[in-house]
Amino acid sequence: MTDPARIDVHQHLIPPDRRGAIAGRATAQGWPAPAWDERSAIAMMDRRSIATGMLSYAAPVAGPDDPGAARAAARGINEYTAELVKDRPDRFGHFAALPLPDVDGALAEAAYALDELRADGLVLLSNAHGRYLGDREFEPLWAELDARAAVVLVHPTAPPGAPLPDLPVPLVDFPYDTTRTALHMIVNGVRSRYRRMKVILPHAGGFLPYAAHRFAAAGRLRPGVTPEDVLADLRSFHFDTAFVAGPTTLPTLLAFAGAGRVLYGSDFPMLPEEWGTGFDTALDEHPYPGPEDRYAVNRGNAELLFPRLARG
Template sequence: MTDSARIDVHQHLIPPEQSRAISGRAAAFGWPAPAWDVRSAIAMMDRRSIATGVLSYAAPVGPPDDPAGARATARRVNDYTAELVKDRPDRFGHFAVLPLPDVDGALAEAAHALDELHADGVMVLSNLHGRYLGDPVFEPLWAELDARAAIVLIHPTAPPGTMLPDLPGPLVDFPYDTTRTALHLVVNGVPRRYPRIRMILPHAGGFLPYAAHRFACAGRLRPGTTPEDVLADLRRFYFDTAFAAGPATLPSLLAFAAPGHVLYGSDFPMVPEEWGTGFDAALDGHPHWDPGQLHAVNRGNAEALLPRLARG
């Protein structure tokens, strides 16, 4: 890569006390068990020309029947991540995890993370034990995050139901769940009511760019809404390139996303480095970049979204 060093908005960490839980979750999904530590993360970033990685914890922080445990885990993870960023603000950012579906706990943790830890935004999962993000129960959280003009990374998780045999959920089901929750948010009017929130959809938005005009027909089913309204609201999302910069995916994403709304992502270590580098090469080698567009995807768009990470 000859462009300016990337800003990676989709990079994960695994605090040492959470490593067993993450390995067990990966095994349950039929996915390679990830390993992570600060030194190996920085080495990976150097190899892939990533200047800064915005870290998030991409797993539930507790079962639905243990809200106190989820609150405690979220606090420990966020405090741990904030210390990493404090030590290396040049190399790391922080999207704080929230203990959803506990809305009161999420409101308290968002305030702690954004006000005291100076997190760059928050991360929520695409569904919370089967409850999707357009559900009215989450309205107080969206209102608070809108008041703060917060950035929200919506990370996919397993949808309700069983996995297909021999097909890992992160490979097949996660893009589906990203698509499902994005459309659920839009048809329930969340992005329109709370326009100051900037929401990032990983993995090129799942299937959303490719099928957006099909999904726009949802506007025909809701009084007072048009397909054009649905399309406009779907284009409010930001999208990252993690595990998605293929020659069939990029043209669809770039044709659909609003200008400035495509960001670089690696999904390390959940996507092994040897897999991710192939997608990096496809991103750099895409034959139809407009002038300056690749730099914008690799860095410029993230600088506009996260001014703290902008170079002087």
């Protein structure tokens, strides 16, 4: 893509005080330890035709038994990110971290981030220390985010239980956990009740597009719900292309979701740049039905979610 137009909805940052924790977490999960700073991020974006990167922090903010530490950590991450965006609003956006499963803390931080820090949206992990996003106790948060028509990025994390030996958690388990939490949201009615908020599923939604008609059978198991209802809810998500834009995945995703629900994602720096450029090439070379679809995936769909980035 020669025009530096892309809006990258799946780009991460690592605040300086969290570098050691992120490197240790990646190593423990069998993944390359990422490095990040503002200058290297912008250089990467320039090389890959990315105009703006929507930054998020893609890890638990604290342990499960210390809600006070989680609130403080989320606040620190969000204020650090907001300063980056304030200095370079053309190049960066902000998905604010929330301290789930602490619902009261998450509500307070969402209000502060959206109203005071002017965050572009929120990031939630696919499970909050083992509790998935269809959990009934999270209902007040969904109601608030829906009232605000907020944009929510659901980032995968490690599922409960032991990982498989010699298989890195981000490689194998992250798509599984994205799929699991998305279906949990649907069968518990989160998507059908809260249509105003926009929810982005990374990595093409895990296995959702490929197995959507299988998952639609969940509608046969619940009174008053049909398989068609489940499919409609599955298609109500947005999906990004991070680490998935291959010759079999892209046709499946576009056939399921349509070009209007697909967004560009790099997953930098969690996905090393040299790994990601091949997926960029696959996006550029894909035979879209029309040039408007290519532009929609790279930029146009993100402009609808983030109007401040819309070109005149």
